[in-house]
Structure formats: structure tokens, C-alpha cells
Amino acid sequence: MPKDTNGHLIPGAISPERKVPHSIRRPPYIGRPKPPEYKGDNTYNSEQIEKIRAAGTIAAQAIRRVGEAIVPGVTTEELDAIGHEFLVSKGAYPSTLGYRGYPKSLCSSVNEVICHGIPDDTVLENGDIVNIDITAYRDGFHGDTNHTFRVGSVTTEIDQLIDRTAEALRRGIKAVAPGRQVNVIGRAIESYAKRFGYGVVRDFTGHGVGEAFHSGLIIPHYDSAPQFSDVIVPGMVFTIEPMLTLGTHEWDMWADDWTVTTRDKSITAQFEHTLVVTETGAEILTLP
Template sequence: MSRITLKNAQDIEALRKAGGLVAETFRYLEPFVKPGASLLELDKLAEDYIRSKGAIPAYIGYRGFPNTICVAVNEGICHGIPSPYRLREGDIVGVDIGVQLNGYYGDACYTYTVGHVSPLARKLVETTRECLEAAIKTVKPGSYIKDIGFAIQELAESRGFSVVREYIGHGIGKKLHEQPDIPHWVPKSRSLNSTYNTRLKEGMVFTIEPMINAGHYATKLLADQWTVVTADGSLSAQFEHTIAVTSKGADILTL
């Protein structure tokens, strides 16, 4: 707990404003996510919208990342660099957006469906959204970080899907990435490390961002050293919210 920065009411309201802008940006992009739209066009739309609201795109320049949004099409999992690729009927595309507003960060991800998608793709997207919802329901003072992973893994695997291991949620505040780490799965070992056994406490703020694969959970990093895809080429989906722990439970800051 000593490395986890607890937020006060003023911090949380500032984080809510940043998170609210992220949610607004997703709504703004939605009508443009259609067959024929290029990923670079979506990136430019998001950047212009965020800047028009007096905020800064959080990802541009972060550890060298070149763009405003991370995109993950079909077998993409996360951290994809926008390209000239044009969306096609039946694609699914995860869009991850971060902003900095008045010194505080907002961070969320949404997976869009492009036109009519396959039954498998729809089931995967719906399940991933439900995994996030199930995880959020576990958040309250006194519960454990491992409860979040249990909820996600149990639901995903019951539907025949798998949970990505390497990429996890994280604390957020005046820095984009803070403590605690939020794994989305739980090892079967009886002796879990301190991360999993950390109790949630009022004032903690973090992201929950399950990445769910239709096939195996193994991942592959592409040559650009950013884009992560499924090792077996199966579909992947992601949803993410920024969450504050309150005395009443979870307060979603990216609605």
C-alpha cells in the first residue's frame, strides 16, 4: 500500500472530468467507425476532438508512441499503431483512448463492431464487456485485487474464451501509469504474490481492462515493437474503464 497513492474527493472529481472527456471522444468517433474508414482518419478525428476540449492526447510521445489512439483490429489485442488500413464489414476494432486534462489522466477502451459481424465476433465482444462489468461489481473496500481477476477469468473461460496474461490494468492519477497493477487472471498456485492479495481501499483509482481472446491467450509482438496480436490469429476484444474505490463500492470515472 505504501506505493499506492490514494486520491481525495478533489482528485477524483478531476479524474472524472478527464474520464468524461474520454467517454465523449468514444461517442464522437462512433458514427465514423464504419466500412471504408481508415485507422489514421479515426486517429486524427480523436486528436482534433480532444485538443478542441482543452486537453492533451495522453499517448502521443508516451515512451515513443506516435499517435493519439491505440487500435486493435480483429486479431489485434492492444497498443496497435494507427495505419492507413480501411475498416471492412465484419471487422471488430478496439480503440484505446487516453487524455490529460488539467494535470489528471483519463483512460478507457471500447471495442466497436463494424457493420454486421460474425456470431463468434459478437459473442466475444459481448463477453468481454460482461467481463468488465463482472469485475467492476467486485470492487469495494476490503475486497482483493485477485477478486477482479477471478471474476473476469471465470466468465471468459466459461464461454470458451481465454484471458490475456501479459497486459494488465494499472493505477492512474497525475501519472498515466501508477500502482497498483490489476491482473485480469489468477494463477492456480496456492501462494499468490502480494499484488493479488492487496486489499482495495477507499481512494484507490485504477483501470480494469480485460483483453479476451477467442483462441489461446498467447500473444505476439509485431515488428513495430508496439502492436500486440494473438499468437494463433484468433479474434481479440477489449473493454476498459477507470474506477475509483469509494465507501459504497466502484465509481466508474469514464462514463
């Protein structure tokens, strides 16, 4: 994703897929055009939750390692290499690699890219921001998380967007409680984001995760989503991952069928955790 003369991102050169040692267990969708249908109920027992936590911890540690390398002059391709090597060193498979044909081991979404940016030869510059999204698969379970990083010094407006997006995630997590519908999460997030006039992305959501990378359960980040009425119960595992923008919530997709950008090219930030529902609220499973 180099930039055009207006400073907007354009597709860059993508290197060949990285290799994963044969000793590391692959998710069941590898080598298939799409994953097998998930037939579970999005709840897990204590042993399974600990496996999700183990995968989530590796993903969070990988993001921390990648974040240490984010400086002006680094390419997103180089960041992918760091994340990939860390995951495989822990015996984990990079969940994105080969998922529905995705070619890389993490997503690197720069500036106006909402999500699913593919690492390439884009050189990060001072004032950019980049969201790093990593999911680790180990012992049959996925742990999914992401974090938005500043590249050098950013403007006050962008700095506030990043901090407030992180706060929106915290508020979404705080809204989780057994007996509530999942749409309460989006209500909490958008009511906060609207105070600042931010766009709240609607079409890319949180999701059930665990045995499946995406189970089919949808967690909305916006208000007025009564169609998402699943009831939250203890043992349920899913992600919350709000995407806020300085402009519109509307989006365009590149010809690669992955990279999603804001339609008005406004800057966007995102944060994500995998969590498990407890008797009283939620516990984060993606802490380093």
C-alpha cells in the first residue's frame, strides 16, 4: 500500500506466502476455499477456555513484538515477518494465513484502511497510524486481537481518535452481562463515539471465536441493531472490535477483495479483544 499524489494508500507489491513448519497443527480451512460450517453454540467449558486463552496470549504477545518495530521507515511486509516468526516460534499457526485465500500472517491496516489490509511494501511514515490484527491458532483453538499503533508523532485529532477507540472497546466489554442481548454492546460503543462525531463502522463486526475463526455469531458495534438478539450467557466466547472513523462509516473495498477503506478516506482506528462471559461480566482472554 504505497501512496498516490494525494497521500492516499494504493496497492503495493505482495511477497510470497511465508512457510509454517509441518509440525504445527493447521486449522481445518487450510487448503479449502472456505472453512467448514461451525455447528457449536459459542460456549466453552473451562478446559477449552484455557486453550483459547493460551492462543490469545500468544496473539497478544505477537502484537506487542510487532508494535516494538513500528517506526517511520519500516514496511508492513517487515511487520508481517516479525509477527509470523513469533507465532510459529510458539507453536501457533497464523490464523489469517490461507483463510479464504488471505495471503499473509497478520492484517496491517494503515490510516484510512478500516480492516484487512494486506502487508506489502508500503513504507510507514511519521504521522501514520497502523492497526495490527493477529489471530493465533494452537491446540485446536483461535485467539484474536488487534491494536492501533502510532507511527512517530501524530496529530492531536488522530491521537484522540486512537485513545477514544480504545475506550470504546472498554465500554463495550463493560456492557457484557449474562441475560443481555449482544446488541447492548453496540449501544454502549456508539453512544460514546457519537459524543465526538465519529463514524462507527457497521458492516464489519465482532464475532464468535474459539474452535472456529468466525463462528457465525455477530457482535455489532453500533446502536439500533435489534436483529442481533443473541442472548449473552456464561461461557460464551466472542470478540469485540470497534472501528471508529474521523468521517463516514461507509466503505469501499479494493480489487483484492480484502482491503476495506473509508469511502471519504478519513482516518480510522480499531482495537479488539477476545473475551469470555462470566457470571458477572466478561474476562479478556487476549492479554500478553
